[in-house]
Amino acid sequence: MLISLIESSKIPGWEYKTKTLKTLVREDIEQILSAPRTRRFHLHKALFELHEHPATLKQEALAGVISLNYDDVLDTAYRQYHGNPRYCFSLDEPLRTNDVPLLKLHGSFNWKNVKIRGRRRNIEIIPLGSTKSYVHPPYGCIWNQALQTLVGCDTLRVIGCSLSQNDAHLIDLLFKAHLERGTAFEIEIIAGETVGEGIRSNYGFFPALRTLTSIRSDYSFFPRRTKTKDNLVPEEEPANPFKTWLKYKSLALLGAKKAGLTKHVKKVVK
Numbered sequence: 001m002l003i004s005l006i007e008s009s010k011i012p013g014w015e016y017k018t019k020t021l022k023t024l025v026r027e028d029i030e031q032i033l034s035a036p037r038t039r040r041f042h043l044h045k046a047l048f049e050l051h052e053h054p055a056t057l058k059q060e061a062l063a064g065v066i067s068l069n070y071d072d073v074l075d076t077a078y079r080q081y082h083g084n085p086r087y088c089f090s091l092d093e094p095l096r097t098n099d100v101p102l103l104k105l106h107g108s109f110n111w112k113n114v115k116i117r118g119r120r121r122n123i124e125i126i127p128l129g130s131t132k133s134y135v136h137p138p139y140g141c142i143w144n145q146a147l148q149t150l151v152g153c154d155t156l157r158v159i160g161c162s163l164s165q166n167d168a169h170l171i172d173l174l175f176k177a178h179l180e181r182g183t184a185f186e187i188e189i190i191a192g193e194t195v196g197e198g199i200r201s202n203y204g205f206f207p208a209l210r211t212l213t214s215i216r217s218d219y220s221f222f223p224r225r226t227k228t229k230d231n232l233v234p235e236e237e238p239a240n241p242f243k244t245w246l247k248y249k250s251l252a253l254l255g256a257k258k259a260g261l262t263k264h265v266k267k268v269v270k
Helices: 002-009 014-032 043-052 073-082 139-151 165-181 193-202 241-259 265-269
Strands: 065-067 102-104 114-116 119-121 155-159 186-190
Touching (some): 002 014, 043 073, 043 265, 065 073, 065 139, 155 241, 186 241
Parallel strands (some): 065 102
């Protein structure tokens, strides 16, 4: 918000000041996400492992992944299960039937020396701020694929995003996807109940928006629960909503025995 304020005010030296702030943000993120630290991360890997498990594939399929982050934590986990990410830089590289696109709507720090239409280039990120522009290549292709992916999905799971006023373009994308589908897809907010209720209050025009404790479950894996209380996650304000949701989702799809035989998911459900 500070960067946007300086950009909009056009005070003396605004361009230098905003560029400096953006550089500091990038350096801060990259310093925090050092290689020794990210090697210990397992939640993203567990997410992909869960969706590649044969038991999961019988019940649901991962249509795609959309990210607003600049770092490559998600990319690293993706490579372990899907190979080189399908970023959808160009319409010349159409997706195959079983491809899972990784759509980074604001760009990525690691998009350097990438090949698009036979030419190597560095792709600048869409920097922090509220005055973002998405019309220049390759972002037009990325956002168009994001629309197509959303149109084809039944459930969108929003993890770690508050859908704030700075995400106006994302809200517009979700709205367009609903219009193209003709019917609503479910939106599951993987965040604390307070955050989820705030999002539902702000965006009540999305008719199938579910907060954390109203996400439905296949209760066959939870024999102690009654059919009148079949929510997936019983905790309203868990310390880590993503990990908590992933735990209960893994148990619902795999069961404790199969989950215990996995590499990454077992760390989540233990």
